[in-house]
Amino acid sequence: MRIVVIxxxxxxxxxxxxxxxxxxxxxxxxxxxxSAPYRxxxxxxxxxxxxxxxxxxxxxxxxxxxxxGLGADAVVDLICFTPESARQLADALRGRAxxxxxVGTIWTHGTLTExxxxxxxxxxxxGEYGIQKEAIExxxxxxxxxxxxLPVAIVxxxxxxxxxxxxxxxxxxxxxxxxxTLAGGRELLLPGFGLETVHHVHADDVAQxxxxxxxxxxxxxxxxxxxxxxxxxxxxxxxxxxxxxFGLEARLRFVPFEEFGASLPEEHRDSAYQHVARSHxxxxxxxxxxxxxxxxxxxxxxxxxSVEWLRQAGRLGDGVPPVQxxxxxxxxxxxxxxxxxxxxxxx
Numbered sequence: 001m002r003i004v005v006i007x008x009x010x011x012x013x014x015x016x017x018x019x020x021x022x023x024x025x026x027x028x029x030x031x032x033x034x035s036a037p038y039r040x041x042x043x044x045x046x047x048x049x050x051x052x053x054x055x056x057x058x059x060x061x062x063x064x065x066x067x068x069g070l071g072a073d074a075v076v077d078l079i080c081f082t083p084e085s086a087r088q089l090a091d092a093l094r095g096r097a098x099x100x101x102x103v104g105t106i107w108t109h110g111t112l113t114e115x116x117x118x119x120x121x122x123x124x125x126x127g128e129y130g131i132q133k134e135a136i137e138x139x140x141x142x143x144x145x146x147x148x149x150l151p152v153a154i155v156x157x158x159x160x161x162x163x164x165x166x167x168x169x170x171x172x173x174x175x176x177x178x179x180x181t182l183a184g185g186r187e188l189l190l191p192g193f194g195l196e197t198v199h200h201v202h203a204d205d206v207a208q209x210x211x212x213x214x215x216x217x218x219x220x221x222x223x224x225x226x227x228x229x230x231x232x233x234x235x236x237x238x239x240x241x242x243x244x245x246f247g248l249e250a251r252l253r254f255v256p257f258e259e260f261g262a263s264l265p266e267e268h269r270d271s272a273y274q275h276v277a278r279s280h281x282x283x284x285x286x287x288x289x290x291x292x293x294x295x296x297x298x299x300x301x302x303x304x305x306s307v308e309w310l311r312q313a314g315r316l317g318d319g320v321p322p323v324q325x326x327x328x329x330x331x332x333x334x335x336x337x338x339x340x341x342x343x344x345x346x347x
Contacts (some may be wrong), residue, residue, distance in 0.1 A: 002026040003214070007052070007079030008047075011014045011160055012103065016076070016088040016207035021046055023118045023211070024261040028070050030054075038164045058085045062238045064092025074214055086136045090143050090300035092265070094150040099221060100140070103206070104156045106199065106280050107224060108134040115197075116173040116232070116283040119156070119224045127274065135226060145224040146239035155215040158228035159275075159281060161302040162309075163309035168198050168236075170239035172275030176315060179307055182239065183246040183320045189253050191260040191272075194236025196279040201228045202297035202305070210292040227289040229299040232281035239333040241300055301325065 006094035008017050008029030014037045015280035020027050028048045050070070057063035065087060067075060075097055080086050093100055106129035111124050125134040137154055144152035146161060159168040167260065169178035178314070181188050209227045215219035233241075236252065257276070262268050287293035297305070304325035311320050 001073045001214070002071060003030070003074045003076060004028045004030060004067060004070050004196060005032045005076045005078065006067065007077070009037040011038055011165060011203045012078055012157070012206045012210075014164070014203040015162075015270075016210055017041075017047060018043040019207055020214075025174050025283075027084070028034060028072065030067070050310055054079065054085070058082075058088060058327060061265040064088040068092040068096050072097050074101065076101045076103070076210055080104045080136060081133045083139050086111065086139055089322075090140065090150050090152070094143075094148070099214065099217050100150055100152045100153065101220075102136065102140055102152060102154050102208055103131045103210070105156055106156050106158050106228065106282050107153040107278065108137055108156060109280065110134075111278065111279075112280065115123055115281040117281065118283045119226060119286055122305070129254065129314035131188040141224065142223060142260075143345065151217060151221035153217070153222075153226050154205065154208050155213065156282075158226070158232075158280065160203050160206060161200045161297075161299075161306045163305060166308075166310065166315075167303055167306040168200065168275060170198075170233075171264065172196075172198060172233045172235070172272040173264065174271060175182055175265065175268045176310065177265075179242070179310065179316055180320060182243045182248070183316070184246045185243075187251045187253055188239055189255055189260050189263050190235050190239065191257040192254060194227060194252065194254055195234050195237070196276045197232040198238065198275055198283045198299075199228045199232035199280045199282055200299040202296065202302035205229070205297055205302075208295070209287060209291070209293050212287070212293055216291050219290045223286070223290070225291065225293065226285060227283050227287075227293075228282045228286065229295050229302065231296060231299065233299050235276070236338055238300075238303075242303070245304060245325050246321055247324065257346040272334075272339060279333060298343065 018041040030050045110125040143149045161167040166174040206227045235254045240250045308323040
C-alpha cells in the first residue's frame with residue numbers, strides 16, 4: 001500500500017514511518033524542512049521525501065491537491081490544527097484515497113465527568129487547541145459517515161512520551177527541573193491533594209494504533225480511538241514513583257492551586273494549569289475491542305525511558321543518577337523469588 005504521512009519526521013512519525021516500511025508499504029513523508037527524523041533508522045533511505053510548507057499552501061488552497069496528487073492509498077495526517085485545513089484535505093482526497101487517519105488529541109474532551117472516559121463521552125472542550133481539534137473531529141467523522149464521503153479514522157493521543165524531548169512531569173509541566181528536584185531529594189510542591197491525573201502514551205504506541213487503523217479499515221473508519229497507556233497517573237503517585245527511580249522517597253508538599261501556580265517559573269504556569277485542570281484519564285477499551293490495541297508501555301515506563309534519555313543527553317545536568325526502573329511485566333516474568341536479582345536500569 002502507498003501511504004503518505006504528513007508531518008513524518010516528528011515524534012510519532014519517527015516510530016511510525018520505519019514500522020510502515022518494515023510492514024512492506026511504499027511510504028511518502030511530507031515535511032516542512034529537511035531536518036533529520038527524531039529517530040535514526042536505515043529504513044528512511046527508502047522513503048520518498050516531499051518538502052512543503054503546509055500553512056502557506058493551505059492559505060493558497062493548494063495543499064490538499066498536492067497530497068492527492070501523490071497517489072496514496074491512505075494518508076496519515078499528524079499535524080492538522082484547523083477545521084479549514086482538514087476540510088481542504090478531505091475535499092481533495094475524496095474519491096481518490098481509500099482512507100485518511102487523522103491524529104487529534106484527548107484534549108477534545110475538555111473537562112471529564114466519568115473516568116476513565118470513553119471516546120463517546122459528551123465533549124466540552126476548552127482552550128483554542130482543544131476546541132479546534134474537537135471541531136476537526138466532528139467534521140471528519142461526519143465526512144466519513146456520508147455515503148460518498150472519505151473514509152476517516154481518528155486517533156487521539158494522550159501526553160506523548162519517549163526519547164528525544166521533554167515530557168509532562170508530575171507538576172503538569174515540561175520543566176526539567178522537576179526531575180532534578182526528585183533526583184536530588186528536594187521538596188516538590190503539588191496542587192491540592194495530588195490526586196489530579198495525567199495520561200501519557202509512548203510515541204511508539206501511538207504509531208501502533210495508527211497502524212491498526214490502516215490494517216483494519218472496516219473497523220476503524222468512522223470511529224475515534226484513544227491512544228494512551230492502560231492507566232493514567234495521579235500527580236502524587238507519579239512523583240513518588242519517579243523519586244524511587246533514583247533510590248529516594250519523594251518529599252512532597254501539597255498546597256492550594258493558586259500557591260502552587262505562583263511557585264512555578266512563569267513560562268510553565270499555563271502548562272500546569274492546562275494539564276491539571278483537565279486531569280484526563282481515558283479508556284482504551286474501544287481500541288482494544290475493535291482493533292486489538294495493546295499499548296506496550298505503561299505511563300511510568302514511557303516516562304522513565306524519556307527521563308533516562310534526557311539524562312544521557314546531558315539535558316538534566318550533572319549529578320542526576322541513572323533511572324532505575326523495572327516494568328511490572330518484566331518483574332512478573334522473573335518470578336516472585338527472582339525479583340531482587342533483576343538488576344538496575346530500564347527494562
